[in-house]
Amino acid sequence: MNLEKKISPVVRDLPPSGIRRFFDLVNTRPDAISLGVGEPDFITPWHIREACVDSLERGMTSYTSNQGMPELLDAISQYLEERFSLSYHSRSEILVTFGASEAIDLALRTLVAPGDEVLIPEPCYISYTSCVQLAGGIPVTIPTKPQNGFKLTVEELEKAITPRTKAIIVCYPNNPTGAVMRKEDWEPLVELIKKHELLVISDEIYAELTYRGTHFSPASLPGMKEHTLVISGVSKAFAMTGWRIGYVAAPAVLLQAMLKIHQYTALCAPIMGQIAALEALKNGLNECQAMVSQYDRRRRFVVKAFQEIGLSCHEPQGAFYVFPSIQSLGMSAEQFAEELIEEESVAVVPGHVFGQNGYGHIRCSYATSLERLDEALRRIERFVKRKRQKLPISSIS
Amino acid sequence: MTDPLRLEILSLLEDNARLSAEQIAHMLDVSVETVEKIIDEFHSQGIILKYGAMVHWCKVGQQRVNALVDVKVTPQHGYGFDSVARRIYLFPEVQSVYLMSGAYDLSVALEVGSMEEVGRFVEKLASFDFVVSTTTHFVLKKYKEDGVILDEPDKDQRLVISP
Numbered sequence: 001m002n003l004e005k006k007i008s009p010v011v012r013d014l015p016p017s018g019i020r021r022f023f024d025l026v027n028t029r030p031d032a033i034s035l036g037v038g039e040p041d042f043i044t045p046w047h048i049r050e051a052c053v054d055s056l057e058r059g060m061t062s063y064t065s066n067q068g069m070p071e072l073l074d075a076i077s078q079y080l081e082e083r084f085s086l087s088y089h090s091r092s093e094i095l096v097t098f099g100a101s102e103a104i105d106l107a108l109r110t111l112v113a114p115g116d117e118v119l120i121p122e123p124c125y126i127s128y129t130s131c132v133q134l135a136g137g138i139p140v141t142i143p144t145k146p147q148n149g150f151k152l153t154v155e156e157l158e159k160a161i162t163p164r165t166k167a168i169i170v171c172y173p174n175n176p177t178g179a180v181m182r183k184e185d186w187e188p189l190v191e192l193i194k195k196h197e198l199l200v201i202s203d204e205i206y207a208e209l210t211y212r213g214t215h216f217s218p219a220s221l222p223g224m225k226e227h228t229l230v231i232s233g234v235s236k237a238f239a240m241t242g243w244r245i246g247y248v249a250a251p252a253v254l255l256q257a258m259l260k261i262h263q264y265t266a267l268c269a270p271i272m273g274q275i276a277a278l279e280a281l282k283n284g285l286n287e288c289q290a291m292v293s294q295y296d297r298r299r300r301f302v303v304k305a306f307q308e309i310g311l312s313c314h315e316p317q318g319a320f321y322v323f324p325s326i327q328s329l330g331m332s333a334e335q336f337a338e339e340l341i342e343e344e345s346v347a348v349v350p351g352h353v354f355g356q357n358g359y360g361h362i363r364c365s366y367a368t369s370l371e372r373l374d375e376a377l378r379r380i381e382r383f384v385k386r387k388r389q390k391l392p393i394s395s396i397s
Numbered sequence: 398m399t400d401p402l403r404l405e406i407l408s409l410l411e412d413n414a415r416l417s418a419e420q421i422a423h424m425l426d427v428s429v430e431t432v433e434k435i436i437d438e439f440h441s442q443g444i445i446l447k448y449g450a451m452v453h454w455c456k457v458g459q460q461r462v463n464a465l466v467d468v469k470v471t472p473q474h475g476y477g478f479d480s481v482a483r484r485i486y487l488f489p490e491v492q493s494v495y496l497m498s499g500a501y502d503l504s505v506a507l508e509v510g511s512m513e514e515v516g517r518f519v520e521k522l523a524s525f526d527f528v529v530s531t532t533t534h535f536v537l538k539k540y541k542e543d544g545v546i547l548d549e550p551d552k553d554q555r556l557v558i559s560p
Contacts, residue, residue: 032557
């Protein structure tokens, strides 16, 4: 029996993640300084871990309601209101999921009918395109530009909309570019979104990691709540990636539809994670802010270092990534990343794995201590100097 | 002192005293001269008192005996807690002395080479007129000291590359 043939064509034709091959390569160099890690370097604060340990000792090991523990739903509702001026009813408009990843999948499976188009500004997190395809939709990418700080513009959006466009997935603060969309960046898009009755799937997992000001959610604009599904979680803000707790906040009709899929496919998010997330949202904001100020210090350091090295790098205002261009070196990002790991034992991720307009860029995570970053950037500087010297004179400018 | 730059320099040095002025300047995006000037001020103003290494002595086979002595004292006229404390902290084997609220007055931490030395010190202490009583506790094992967890080095458990 040919098992390969038994696999659904949709799944068979999904390309494997471009990150995989690189992961294997870096894994052969245990001494490497990795700037390729997409998660906080902090460990979950102890009081959060302790809340989970305590609950285990008390025997809290059961299912929870499909939607999530009521106390957690209340805490999420209050948190969204206080931090981002978002008003969602805890019992009808919020659902706790297995990380933000499940929420993205639920949102797409709820909205997408066969042949529907979903817009995806790129570069972006690697899952969106595949999730749209798995839901039976057609991903339509919108390449965002470094000269616009990788923000989505009204012209780019308008050009991509067709009668089949159902939704758009955005992630700001952005992985991998660090771009954010402020209130004034969202306002021009609203008319178009309303006119075409688009739904915005807004992945706000990096919301707390916004520098110089607070995160702005498109759902907080007048009339935009019914057009928006806000997706977030505790992973990045509270250094809780492994706990797998995310959530989605959306108008009740959509939320109830997502809940249907969630109850049949996932039942509920793990209770241990929910208890930890509750502690994080209630008592963890101080630690969150302390971590954010550490990231901010590193961010300023890394941006300046890349400028001094002479690689053009727009200033990221969110998440924990910088996305410098290496085009001036006359090599591909893949070649850059491979030679950098070979010659200097520093791992970065070539930008093309994050989609269009990622070519010619590398993603460097600064979720690493300042001292390690300092060492990594010294090595990158040495590497770039060496590569420049090998270039023909005419291309050195 | 609320200047954020000065506070940032202090927090970096508190965590790692080996950072050079050049590294700190690089990290905080200021000139080396500025960092050097501020650190000099910290020295002259007694804000930074000392740089040292935190040593895990057990790992080099050096057993040290640590003890905490709770001391009740009777301060006398013209001879208050500060003077009493000075009489005690000037002994080189005393690592720290704190004035406490609660059941006793001074908490004295000792680090010496043997239990006998602790005995000799406590005997000396008990013989002072102003000392009413002493209670000595020996440290059996150190788990965490000055914010550092011993025997459990930080290890990055993350995948080397993740999306």
